[in-house]
Amino acid sequence: MSPSVRSSRLPNPLSNPLRLTTFASPVRFHALTGALLPWLWAVCLLLGAAGLYIGFFVAPTDATQGDSYRIIFIHVPAAWMSMLLYLMMAGWAAIGWAFNARLASMLARAIAPTGAMFTFMALWTGALWGKPTWGTWWVWDARLTSELILLFLYFGYMALVAAIDDPRRADQAGALVAIVGAVNVPIIYFSVKWWNTLHQGATISMTAAPKMASTMLTAMLLMTFAFWAYAFAVVFTRTRAIVLERERHTDWVGALVTRRPGEQR
Amino acid sequence: MSAIPSALGTPSLDGALARRALLSARELACRRGDRLLFSGLDFEVCAGDIVWLRGANGSGKTSLLRVLVGLAGAAEGRLDRDGAAGHAVYIGHANALKDDLTALEALQFLARLQGLPADADACAAALRRFGVHGRRHAMVRTLSQGQRRRVALARLLLAPAQSLWMLDEPFDALDTDGCATLREALAAHARGGGGVVLTSHLDPGLHDPEPAVVQLDEVAAR
Amino acid sequence: MSRGVFGAIVARDLRLAARRRVDALLPIGFFAVAASMFPFGVGSEPNLLRQLAPGVVWVCALLASLLSVQQLYGGDFADGSLDQMLVGGTSAWTIAVAKAASHWLVTGVPLVAATPLFGLLFGLDAAAIATLALSLLLGTPILALLGGLGAALTLGLRSAGMLLILVVLPLTVPALILGAGAVVAVESSLSPRAHLSLLGALLIFSALLAPPATAAALRIATE
Numbered sequence: 159m160s161p162s163v164r165s166s167r168l169p170n171p172l173s174n175p176l177r178l179t180t181f182a183s184p185v186r187f188h189a190l191t192g193a194l195l196p197w198l199w200a201v202c203l204l205l206g207a208a209g210l211y212i213g214f215f216v217a218p219t220d221a222t223q224g225d226s227y228r229i230i231f232i233h234v235p236a237a238w239m240s241m242l243l244y245l246m247m248a249g250w251a252a253i254g255w256a257f258n259a260r261l262a263s264m265l266a267r268a269i270a271p272t273g274a275m276f277t278f279m280a281l282w283t284g285a286l287w288g289k290p291t292w293g294t295w296w297v298w299d300a301r302l303t304s305e306l307i308l309l310f311l312y313f314g315y316m317a318l319v320a321a322i323d324d325p326r327r328a329d330q331a332g333a334l335v336a337i338v339g340a341v342n343v344p345i346i347y348f349s350v351k352w353w354n355t356l357h358q359g360a361t362i363s364m365t366a367a368p369k370m371a372s373t374m375l376t377a378m379l380l381m382t383f384a385f386w387a388y389a390f391a392v393v394f395t396r397t398r399a400i401v402l403e404r405e406r407h408t409d410w411v412g413a414l415v416t417r418r419p420g421e422q423r
Numbered sequence: 424m425s426a427i428p429s430a431l432g433t434p435s436l437d438g439a440l441a442r443r444a445l446l447s448a449r450e451l452a453c454r455r456g457d458r459l460l461f462s463g464l465d466f467e468v469c470a471g472d473i474v475w476l477r478g479a480n481g482s483g484k485t486s487l488l489r490v491l492v493g494l495a496g497a498a499e500g501r502l503d504r505d506g507a508a509g510h511a512v513y514i515g516h517a518n519a520l521k522d523d524l525t526a527l528e529a530l531q532f533l534a535r536l537q538g539l540p541a542d543a544d545a546c547a548a549a550l551r552r553f554g555v556h557g558r559r560h561a562m563v564r565t566l567s568q569g570q571r572r573r574v575a576l577a578r579l580l581l582a583p584a585q586s587l588w589m590l591d592e593p594f595d596a597l598d599t600d601g602c603a604t605l606r607e608a609l610a611a612h613a614r615g616g617g618g619v620v621l622t623s624h625l626d627p628g629l630h631d632p633e634p635a636v637v638q639l640d641e642v643a644a645r
Numbered sequence: 646m647s648r649g650v651f652g653a654i655v656a657r658d659l660r661l662a663a664r665r666r667v668d669a670l671l672p673i674g675f676f677a678v679a680a681s682m683f684p685f686g687v688g689s690e691p692n693l694l695r696q697l698a699p700g701v702v703w704v705c706a707l708l709a710s711l712l713s714v715q716q717l718y719g720g721d722f723a724d725g726s727l728d729q730m731l732v733g734g735t736s737a738w739t740i741a742v743a744k745a746a747s748h749w750l751v752t753g754v755p756l757v758a759a760t761p762l763f764g765l766l767f768g769l770d771a772a773a774i775a776t777l778a779l780s781l782l783l784g785t786p787i788l789a790l791l792g793g794l795g796a797a798l799t800l801g802l803r804s805a806g807m808l809l810i811l812v813v814l815p816l817t818v819p820a821l822i823l824g825a826g827a828v829v830a831v832e833s834s835l836s837p838r839a840h841l842s843l844l845g846a847l848l849i850f851s852a853l854l855a856p857p858a859t860a861a862a863l864r865i866a867t868e
Contacts, residue, residue: 307815314812321802324456330865331798335812338794338858342816345847349819353826407457492732495868510734517725523664524657535653537733 184261184401185410191394198394202387209380217373226290231374233283235382236276237301239389240308241343243273247315248340251333261397263329264404266336267319268396272389274312280305300354304347311339325404442469444505445587445618446491451500453486460486461642462499468618470585473609473632476622478639484622485516485591487639491620492589504587510537511587516595518575522564526555526574529563539581549580553604568596579608588612590621602628650735651743658747672752673759676709680763691768698767699777699828703821706756706781707788710748711813714792715799715806717748718863722800731867737860741797745789745855753785769828776831776841780824783844787820790855797862820847 213231220227247269254263284302285295296302315335322328405411445468452462460483468474476484489495491502492513504511520529527546534541550556553573558566566574572595579588588609594602606629609619613632621627627634662669683701684694721727730740757778764774795813799805827840 307818310811310815314815317808317811318798321799321804321808326456327865327868331862334858334862334865335798338816341854342819345819345850346815349822353822404457494728494731510732513728513732515725515728517723517728519725519729521657521661521720521724521726523661528657528660532653532657533729536650536729536735538649 182259182261184264184405187261188398188401191398195391195394198387198391202384202391204384205380205387206384209377209384212373212380213377217377218371223291226287229283229287231377231381233280233287234378235385236283237280237305238382239385240273240277240280240305243269243276243389244308244311244336244343245340247273248333248336251329251336255330255333260329260404261401263333264400265393265397266332267329268393268400269389270312270316270319271396272392274309274316276385276389277305277309277312281309298354300347300351303350303354307346307350308343311343315339442471444469444503445472445585446505446511446620447503448491448497449501451487451490451502452498453483453490453495454498455483455486459498461639464500464637464642466491466637468587468620470616470618471613471632473613473619473621473629473634475627475629475634475636476620476639477624477636482639484639488513488515488589488591488620488622511589512537512539512579512582513589513591514575514578514593515591518571520563520571520574522562524563525560526550526563526566526570527559530574530577533575533578534581539578539583541581545581546577549577550574552580552608553577554600569598569601572596573601573604576605576608579612582617584612584615585617588617588619588621590619592622592624594623594625594627647735647739650730650733651739651746654730654740654743655747655750658744659750662747662751669751670755672709672713673755675712676705676756676759677763679708680705681766695768695832698764698769698773699825699832701767702760702763702777703781703784703825706785707814707817707821708810709756710752710785710788711792711795711810711817712806713752714748714789714796715809717744717793718796718800719805722867727863727867731863737863738856740863741793741856741859745786745793745859748793749786749789753781753789756785757781769832773828773831776837777828779841780827780837780844783841783848784820784824787844787848787851788817790851790859791816794855794859794862797859797866800863800866820844823847 209231214228217228217231219225247266250262250269251266253259254261254266281302284305288297289295315332318335319328319332322331402411402414446466447468448464448466450462451464451466453460453464464487466474476487478484486495490497492511493504494513519533520526521532524532527543527550530546530550531541531543534546540546547556547559550559550573553576555566555570555573555577558570563571563574572593576593582588593605597605606627609621609627609629610631613619621634680701683697687693687697718727721730731737760778760781761774764777769777791813792809795809796805798812799809802808823840823844827837827844830837830840
């Protein structure tokens, strides 16, 4: 449990030697992320612009799918992010549960909506890809279906955590659900893949992506890093809000709220 | 730090019987939600003690009892329980009786859960002691609140002699006869070397042994 | 002592179900009505119904199981029995397994027994009906175990029923795919052995991992 800081001057996060748990304190976390946020947004915008430019203007037109394939520069990175963020969410929630680290649980809660958003983005960009290529808005392809179930896993986590009033019980129950979900994701994916091959007629597959020219790969990597920066920025912003709300009884939050406008941190 | 003295001068206890601690708590702190209810509580229950937890509504009596029993974790501090005394018998605010069982079946189930003697004779005798023997084959659904409380309390008579009893508002809903029976049972248990921790907003009316009082309001105020 | 407690909990739950027979059979009633709705929705063409049958029966069994699992712990939580179970020195693991066992005996077994009837309603042949019953025999314990986990997580919450279904349903997808897939295989004159073995493996996996998770959820909820 981190003690509430008694002085009204906010601590400089780097004035003490750095330890692994230095930023486990909500105070220091709030201070550090405040400094990082502008840089994260800058990186996100730069990489995103570069990635989109290369993807939509520089990469060559595909022989079979024409220009409509370009949506994969958003679809694939979004899908990667959705899965990665689920693992991060489960990981931080587990750390918060195991070590009774409140900040880790707050981080997990902040990741969930962003992860769900990326999953949703992967789903509708998948639909946008499917329409011009195969004439239908949705295909029950193994990967898209797994993304759909992942979205439901995110919803389950968010709904459970929102339904429990006691913050400690909510954190712990959420961690359990996230871990159970993470353990089940491989099982679900493989069973869905098998299901997909069983029922004849599912010859349409999202794995029929065009062979990667190097510019395409560059664009996808740039977009992935841009999404990473975006995710960091949004998750940190959300976590800061959660920190302020949960720690509203402490002195340092009171000092933050009552300091005069224009005063430097 | 208030160290609560064990009930002093219990003439009924044999001097040779070592007053071993059935339960000891050090620096206990209890949290509900975001609120710290109290902290720094030192507490000891020895063989032959009756401890009465008092406090205003919301001061944490039930929470403390749940921590002592092991249903909830303490926010800080440590708790040591004498394992040789067996598990504590905990009777909470709720009676834990299923509506669709008979009184006898309900008592037998609860006894079986805690490894207490659960045969029909022992349970019927316990029910008789608490004055509900005549209703032992009636569905719990048909019993009054006071009768249900008596059935729930009957479990105490099945517990071993030197066990620890943790009772949350045991006198609730009992009439004068029921209260008298309970007082006798508590006194007899303490004389036999067991320990009792109970919460009650009314004076339990015990005199031999005199209960040691823990005033939770004072602990919390520090 | 844990064997005694396991038996005591299962015996008590069975006795309670016997005394409330109507309540205990409500899930079967739901299953029957829900499964019968489908022909009204999709038409009574025999080939179509035969194709739909495995999926429809499995999904209705899923929903019937999950809708009834919430009072597995809810009643005991409300009247303090759950506290008594946890205090007695029994591991929460034993309680979780005992509760899942009693839920399966009260809801799962009647569901399996009812499948031949629905197989006939949907026009399945004998081999398909047998496979469907077998797949449900393996699948309903999985549903009881996962449902118990959901019930323990949502103990005492508002809208616990819906929340439980939202949390648990995605986890049951593999069982659904394997179970219904077994029947589809038999209907295409293929062997269902692969599906059923995998379903069995899933059952073992759930039986090993769901009880400790449920025990943890019970501790979280009662603390």
